[in-house]
Amino acid sequence: MTRPNLALTVALFLSVGLPAGVFAQDRPSPRPGEEVQDSAPTFGLAGPYLAARMAAVESDFRAAARYFAQAVAHDPGDAYLEDSALVAFCSAGGIERAVKFAAEMEERGDGTELSRLVHSADLVHQGKWDDLLERTDPENASPRQARDRDLMVSMIRAWALMGAGRASEALALLEEMSGNPEVAPMVNYHLALARALVGDYESAATLLSDRATGSHVLGYMARAEVLAQLERRDEAIGLLNELQGLDAEPQLMELRDRLQAGEQVGFDVVRTPADGIAQVFLTFATALASSSNPEPLSLIHARLASWLSPDMAEARLMVAQLLQEHQQFELAEQEYETLRRKGQMRPVAELTRIEALAQAEHHAEAEKAALSLTAAYPELPQAWIALGDLLRQQQKFAQAVPAYDKALTMLQDAPAQARWFPLYARGIALERSGQFARAEKDLLAAIEIRPDQASLLNYLGYSWIDRGENLDRALDMIRQAVRLSPDDGYILxxxxxxxxxxxxxxEAVVPMEQAIGTMAADPLVNDHLGDIYWKVGRKREAEIQWKRALSLDPDSNDDVDADRIRAKLERGLDAVLADEGDTDSLSPAQANAPTTQQALD
Known part of the structure; x- marks a missing residue:
């Protein structure tokens, strides 16, 4: 057997970086004997080629696929264009189109590493095991293929042997591969699946008992199902009950409930050799997603896994998450909708999805997803916290409070560390909705749990300062927050x-100038610095800061009053404060509280 590619292997189960280096990034050099052709695209090629490149840069996979296909039509046989089109087809989910395109490339003798991968997946899909075995036979490999032969090819071949009815040869190949300690955990997982598929549950159970072999959702499911076949239900139930975060894994919970109810449980983590190869693709997708240059390999492998095994929720979920990372929310939503329709919604994944939608300012979609999650899992406090966070971020403070109320009610018996953040978040929502007494209670409770949280100390400290209350303790809190996060512009x-x-x-000048150093484009900080400069007699510099604040789109910040800044430029800060009753500064008695200096020192 050819030695596996060890650099690739280490990445698989240990999540070590993996060089992408699979698809050409530039047009290929001419083959020996070929003349160098003018690489400038023709008029008909230039448009779709440039549009395809731009779409690819923006991860707009569907547009990239369309334009690369047009470019290939203008310049058929160009390896770079064909490979790029395949990447786009696979990434966009057009696997059937990719399969056809890859077959055409193979028939012309223009195959690439990607076209061979896609064509091999198609042979699996069609159950053409003998053809796949011929393609993966070491005797048929070119010198380069033999030299670069890696773990994936060997594992696909093992499952192809299973598909061809040559189980003993498949098991022998996996056994031989597992002799390498660097690949043993991952290979032993597939060896366990293969042994279970042929009914050797005792051997499968032994292999899966090694935590390094199956310490993931599918691994735990496989082990529990194998134990059930051996009439070791209590052990299987105990295994699942001991898992941290079980309530966030609906498939494992359903399996646990079926085992407890005494229902018939079969072994169906893999039902066919095609499922086994799908898991090979998923394993590589997971490893590549954590590598230093995962694009576009991880998404392509996940897409192929989902295509080969449409009911494998983990593969579809990975596709959705990778699309989401690429800001392709419409494509990702198709995958999430399929998971929901199949009853395979994963709370942890939904929480990640909600956060990503919110960060991309897709607030309507995020709110819809959060409401769906609370409806599906009404006893999951994290779902209510996510809903509260989303409403709070949209400044729907009064609406956010009931969501946090629900979460904190569910967490009343939870460890204190699970309560500090929802207390903090509810405190903000309460304070911003005018309920300071309740807010103060929440913020103090959160600080008691996490006195080392700079943003938490800063929020309550500044709230007290702003209200002219608890000045000594408030200033001490803010000073402590600065010590904890000395480079945080907001805290400065x-x-x-x-x-x-x-x-x-x-005393205000230095920290505000430090804040400007980290937040030069923030209109509020510039406005504040202008006010401070004015008060220390640096009136020309104050005007410069106010003008800068007006140039930074102050209307985008609800805490900045552009009209007030214009009034300061026209009449000066003193006149504006006089009109307002000098509400921007505290009384001399408050400013000179006896122990304030002690707190600052």
Missing amino acids: DSLAWAYYRLGRYS
Whole structure:
């Protein structure tokens, strides 16, 4: 047997970086004997080629597939264009189109590494095991293929032997591969699946008992199902009950419930050799997703896994998550919708999805997803926290409070560490909706749990300063927050503004200038620095900061009053404060509280 590619192997189960180096990034050099052709595209090629490249850069896979197909039509046989089209077809989910395209490339003798991979997947899909065995036979490999032969080819061949009815040869090949300690955990997992598929549950159970072999969702499911075949149901139930986060894995919970109810449980983690090869693709997709240059390999392998085994929720979920990372939310939503329709919604994945949608400012879709998650899992506190966070981020503070109420009610008997963040988040929502008494109680409770959280200390400290309450403790909190996060511009701004509100203008200059150093494009910080400069007599510099604040789209920040800044430029800060009753600074009595300096020192 050819030695597996060890660099690739290490990445698989240990999540070590993996060089992508599979698809050409530039047009190929001419073959020996070929003349160098002018590489400038023709008029008919230039448009679709440039459009395809732009779409690929933006991860718009469907557009890239369309334009690369047009480019190939203008320049058939170009290996770079054909490979790029295949990448786009697979990434967009057009596997049937990719299969046809790859077959045409193979028939012309223009095959690439990717076309061979896709064509091999098609042979699996059609159950043409003998053809696949011929393609993976070491005797038929070119010198380069033999030299670069890697773990994936060997594993696909083992499952192809199973498909061809040559189980003993398949098991022998996997046994031989498992002799290499660097690949043993992953190979032993597939060896266990293969042994279970032929009814050797005792051997499968022994192999799966090694945590390194199956310490993932499919591995735990396989082990529990194998134990059930051996009438070791209690052991299987115990295995599942001991899993941390079991309530977030509906498939494992359903299996546990069926085992407890005494229902018939078969072994169906893999039902066919095609399922086994799908798991090979999924394993590689997982490893490649964690590599230093995962694009586009991880998504392609996940797509092929999902195509070969449409009921494998883990493969579809990985496709959805990778698409989401590429900001392809419409394509990702198709996969998530399929998971929901099949009853395979995964709370952890949904939470990640909601967060990604919110970060991309797809608030309507995020809110819909959060409401769906709370409806499907009403007893899951993380779902209510996600809904509360989403509403809070949209400044729907009063609406966010009931969501946090539900979460905290469910967490009342949970460890304290599970409660600090929802307490903090509810405190913000309460404070911003005008319920400071309740907010203060929540924030103090959160600080008692996590006194090392800089943002939490800063929030309550500044709230007290802003209200003219608990000045000593408030300033101490903000100073502590600065010590914990000395480069956080928001916290530096809070410290400077606290000095300002106390009338200690000269002390406010340095931290506010430090805040500007980290947040130069923030209109609020520029506005604050202008006010501080004015108060220390640097009026020309103050005007420059106010003008800069106006140039930074102040209307995008709800805490910035553009009209007030214009008034300061026209009439000066003192006149504006006089009109307002000097609400921006605290009284001298508050500013000179006896122990304030002690707190600052």
